[in-house]
Amino acid sequence: MAPKIVCSLQDVVFSYPEANSSALDRVCLEVREGEWLALLGSNGSGKSTLAKHLNALLLPSQGACFVYGMDTRDETKLWDIRSHVAMVFQNPDNQIVGTVVEDDTAFGPENMGLPPEEIRRRVDWALSVTGLSHKAQNPTYSLSGGEKQRLAVAGALALDPPCLVLDEPTAMLDPQGRRDLLDILKNLHEQGRTIIYITHRLEETVFCDRAFVLKDGTVRWNGAITELFSLTQKLDEWGLETPPFVELWQMLVAEQLIPEGTPATVYGVQKALCQLL
Amino acid sequence: MSIIIKNLTHIYHPSTPLETVALKDISLQTEKGQWLSIVGHTGSGKSTLAQHLNALIVPEKGEVVVENMVARSGSSDLRKIRHLVGLVFQYPEQQLFAETVFEEVAFAPRNWGVPEDELQGVVERSLLEVGLSLDFLDRNPFQLSGGEKRRIALASVLAADPAYVVLDEPTAGLDATGRKELVRLLLAQKDKGRGIVFVTHDLEIALMASDSILVLEGGREVVQGPPKRIVEELSQRPVRGLCLPQVLELAVTLNQKNWSVPLTWEHKRLFKAIQKKVNAL
Numbered sequence: 001m002a003p004k005i006v007c008s009l010q011d012v013v014f015s016y017p018e019a020n021s022s023a024l025d026r027v028c029l030e031v032r033e034g035e036w037l038a039l040l041g042s043n044g045s046g047k048s049t050l051a052k053h054l055n056a057l058l059l060p061s062q063g064a065c066f067v068y069g070m071d072t073r074d075e076t077k078l079w080d081i082r083s084h085v086a087m088v089f090q091n092p093d094n095q096i097v098g099t100v101v102e103d104d105t106a107f108g109p110e111n112m113g114l115p116p117e118e119i120r121r122r123v124d125w126a127l128s129v130t131g132l133s134h135k136a137q138n139p140t141y142s143l144s145g146g147e148k149q150r151l152a153v154a155g156a157l158a159l160d161p162p163c164l165v166l167d168e169p170t171a172m173l174d175p176q177g178r179r180d181l182l183d184i185l186k187n188l189h190e191q192g193r194t195i196i197y198i199t200h201r202l203e204e205t206v207f208c209d210r211a212f213v214l215k216d217g218t219v220r221w222n223g224a225i226t227e228l229f230s231l232t233q234k235l236d237e238w239g240l241e242t243p244p245f246v247e248l249w250q251m252l253v254a255e256q257l258i259p260e261g262t263p264a265t266v267y268g269v270q271k272a273l274c275q276l277l
Numbered sequence: 278m279s280i281i282i283k284n285l286t287h288i289y290h291p292s293t294p295l296e297t298v299a300l301k302d303i304s305l306q307t308e309k310g311q312w313l314s315i316v317g318h319t320g321s322g323k324s325t326l327a328q329h330l331n332a333l334i335v336p337e338k339g340e341v342v343v344e345n346m347v348a349r350s351g352s353s354d355l356r357k358i359r360h361l362v363g364l365v366f367q368y369p370e371q372q373l374f375a376e377t378v379f380e381e382v383a384f385a386p387r388n389w390g391v392p393e394d395e396l397q398g399v400v401e402r403s404l405l406e407v408g409l410s411l412d413f414l415d416r417n418p419f420q421l422s423g424g425e426k427r428r429i430a431l432a433s434v435l436a437a438d439p440a441y442v443v444l445d446e447p448t449a450g451l452d453a454t455g456r457k458e459l460v461r462l463l464l465a466q467k468d469k470g471r472g473i474v475f476v477t478h479d480l481e482i483a484l485m486a487s488d489s490i491l492v493l494e495g496g497r498e499v500v501q502g503p504p505k506r507i508v509e510e511l512s513q514r515p516v517r518g519l520c521l522p523q524v525l526e527l528a529v530t531l532n533q534k535n536w537s538v539p540l541t542w543e544h545k546r547l548f549k550a551i552q553k554k555v556n557a558l
Contacts, residue, residue, distance in 0.1 A: 043422070043452050144319050172449060174319050174478040175520035200452045203523065241453035244481075245523035248544035257555055266523055270530045276555055277534075 004033040004068070006163050006194045007054055007085070011063035014049055014217075023049040025217040026063070031196060033162070036189045038205040038225065039198045041214035042239030047198050050214065051167050054196065055085040068162075083112065086156035090168040092148035101143070101151060102127065102136040108159045126157040130184055146177030153184065163194040170204065182207065202229070203243045206265050213238055229264050278344055279308045280330060280362070280441060280472065285339035287325055287496075299325040300496045303339070307489065309440055312463070312473040314483035317493035318518020323445075323476045324367070326493070330443050330474060331362035344440065360389055363439035367446040369426035370419075378404070378429055379414045385437035403436040407462055424455040431462070441472040448479055460486055481522040484508065484542050492516060508540050 007029070014024040023046045031037055041047040052058040053065045056072040068084050070077040086108075089095050098104025102123050109119045127133045130150040135143065143151060149169055156164055166185070170178040186207050189195050197208060205211060211228045213221035215238045221228060228235075232250055235242050242250070249264045258272035287300040300322045307313040317323045328334045329341050332348040332355045340347060343361055346354040363385075366372040375381035382400045391399055401411055407428040413421075418429050427447065434442060444463070448456045460482060467473050477483055483490050484504045492499040492507060494517050500510040511521060512529045521529065525542040531551075532538060538550040 042454065043424070146319065174518055175480075176318065176518040179520065239454065241457070243453075243523070244542070244544040245527070248524055248527070248548055251544070251548045252551065255552065257551065266526045266530060269527055270534070273531065273536075273551065273555075274534055276558065 005066075006031045006033055006035075006068065008066045009050070009053065009060075009063070010065070012050075012053060012060040012065055013062035014053070014058060015061050016049075021217070022061075023217050024053075024060075027214075027217070027219055029212060029219070029222075031163075031194060033194055034189075034192050035210060036185075036195045036197065036208045038208040038211045039196060039214070040200065040202070040205065040211055040238075040240055042200055045214040045239070046217040047214050048167055049217075051087070051165050051196070051198055054163075054165050055087050056081050057087070083159055084161055085163045085165060086159045086161040088149075088152050088156050088164065088166040088169050090171050092145075092152040092172070095152045095155065096140050096148060099139055099141075101132060101138050101140055104140055104151060105154045105158050108155055112159070122158045122160060126154040129157060129187070130154040131180070144177075145172050146174065146180065149173055149177065149181060150184070153181070157188075161193075163196065164188065165196045165198070167198045168200070169197075170199070170201070178204070200240065201243070202235070202240055202246055206263060213240070215239065226261060226264065230260070278440070279306055280344075280474075281306045281340075281342045282326075282329070283340040283342075285326075285329060285336055285341065287322075287329070287334065287337065298496055300329075303491075303493075303496075303498055305491055305501065307441075307472055307474065309472045310467060310470045311488045312467050312475065312486055314475045314477060314487040314490045315493065316477055316480055316483050316490055316519065318478060318516075320495075321493040321518070322496035323493055325496075327364065327443050327445050327474065327476045330441070331364045332358045333364065360437065361439055362441045362443060363434035363437055365430050365434050365442065365444040365447060367449060369423075369430040372430045372433070373418045373426060376417060377414065378416050378418050381418050381429055382433045382436050385433055389437055399436050403432040406435055406466075407432045408458065424451055424458075427451065427455075427459070428462075431459075435466070439471065441474060442466060443474040443476070445476045446478070447475070448477065448482065456482065478519065480511075480519055481542065484522065484525075492519070494518075508542065512540050 009027050009029040012024050012027045013022050015022045039047050056078055059073055065072045067081045070081055072081060096104050097107055105123045105126050106119050109122050127136055130153050132150055132154060170181055185195055205225055208225050211225050220238055229246055246264055249269060252258045253260055262268050262272045282305045285300055285303045289297045289299055315323045315326055335348050335350040343358045346358055348358055373381055379400055382403050383396050386399045404413060409428055447459060463473050487504060489503055490507045491501045499516050500507060522542040524544045524547055528538050528540050528547055536554060541547050
């Protein structure tokens with residue numbers, strides 16, 4: 001059986017009121033269940049605008065957007081759509097509503113009107129997945145930046161959504177916090193959840209299956225991550241800076257020191273190189 | 278002409294149940310025209326240290342000396358120290374307050390006694406220095422983008438013509454282009470003779486731009502010195518919350534497999550070493 005379509009954008013055009021040009025211009029995108037999709041683009045490319053279409057925070061000016069087969073313009077489906085696709089924003093402070101960690105995590109499931117024992121189960125699960133169980137009773141203000149971002153993910157997870165959309169979730173984190181968050185997402189992905197990951201950092205997309213690049217509101221690339229990494233000139237043109245490590249990877253591939261399919265990770269490159277000896 | 282810190286210890290809420298040692302026995306020295314980076318994980322004490330540099334916090338134990346003036350509470354030198362050392366906060370929102378960019382940038386020089394008829398020139402020069410056009414003068418700083426707000430915050434510190442500029446995690450939330458641009462601006466300021474103190478958890482930028490680096494962990498010094506020294510130390514032992522640049526990490530792991538490549542964070546250099554090694558096979 002073919003995997004389910006999580007969301008499907010069909011020629012979506014979106015313009016903000018009073019803006020001269022469209023933020024999204026005839027964008028087509030299909031995401032399948034279980035995929036980890038990287039949504040890439042520089043500042044102002046339209047990636048956050050696109051993300052907000054995925055749980056009906058924004059509606060297309062033209063074209064259509066379907067989430068699990070539901071038209072996002074259908075108001076009666078709003079809750080259903082949002083319980084399927086949960087969103088994590090860049091700045092966790094915009095998302096945290098509770099004063100105590102576990103209360104904040106319970107906010108979503110409480111709103112859904114779930115029975116108390118189910119809420120308890122989900123909160124415990126979401127906090128353990130994000131490594132915050134030991135902070136369950138702590139006030140939210142006492143958390144570090146990395147912990148707050150993990151709490152934001154826990155809050156989204158407590159809705160038990162099959163699909164998570166994360167909009168530049170690592171912008172405020174230090175390198176360790178960034179790694180921790182990616183590890184959490186990797187686990188969730190392995191459990192079969194669909195992940196749509198928005199970023200401008202190429203080095204954070206190494207675990208993704210597929211990349212989707214936006215520039216000036218239009219789609220510039222849709223394909224496998226490793227293929228994307230070899231498009232040296234295009235990356236510049238799209239305002240995606242190639243991190244030094246990916247440049248090294250590109251040079252090693254170009255000189256045929258490592259095979260083309262080598263993962264662009266330290267471990268992947270090291271393994272490929274050591275096979276030469 | 279220098280900033281010298283000797284045996285600085287700082288304890289928040291001393292003699293209470295909340296007592297926290299933020300800094301323990303820290304010493305450092307930096308000069309005008311030098312770039313010092315202070316690197317450490319979240320909670321390592323780097324912001325506390327930054328706030329000592331311009332006497333926002335006056336030392337209780339140890340000594341902070343700026344251009345031969347000792348920071349002591351009640352001392353009339355504190356005002357001079359704050360004029361000499363400008364601090365750019367991590368979040369521009371914590372720093373910005375005025376209704377127009379002009380008022381924002383003019384605030385500090387006006388406070389330090391620059392006459393009104395010279396203010397316009399000072400403000401315009403500061404804006405151009407951070408790469409913003411004069412069209413910004415009448416705009417509301419709060420309606421600008423994140424990168425623009427950060428530049429305004431930097432311009433308003435530069436407008437006071439400080440000898441040193443201290444920046445607390447100035448790259449958080451900036452994209453790659455924004456980060457690169459900021460580093461370029463600061464290197465230009467360094468060439469003009471200002472001292473740069475750059476507080477960050479981004480080891481990659483610190484290694485690329487610094488003359489000297491201080492690495493903190495839990496309020497204590499791990500290692501201090503030029504980038505080369507830092508690389509040697511950090512490839513020996515991991516520091517909490519810090520990650521080596523990936524290029525350097527690859528060099529370290531290759532050396533564990535007896536490749537003996539140079540410990541470098543520059544991709545071209547490592548590439549050449551690998552190429553040479555493979556060709557010699």
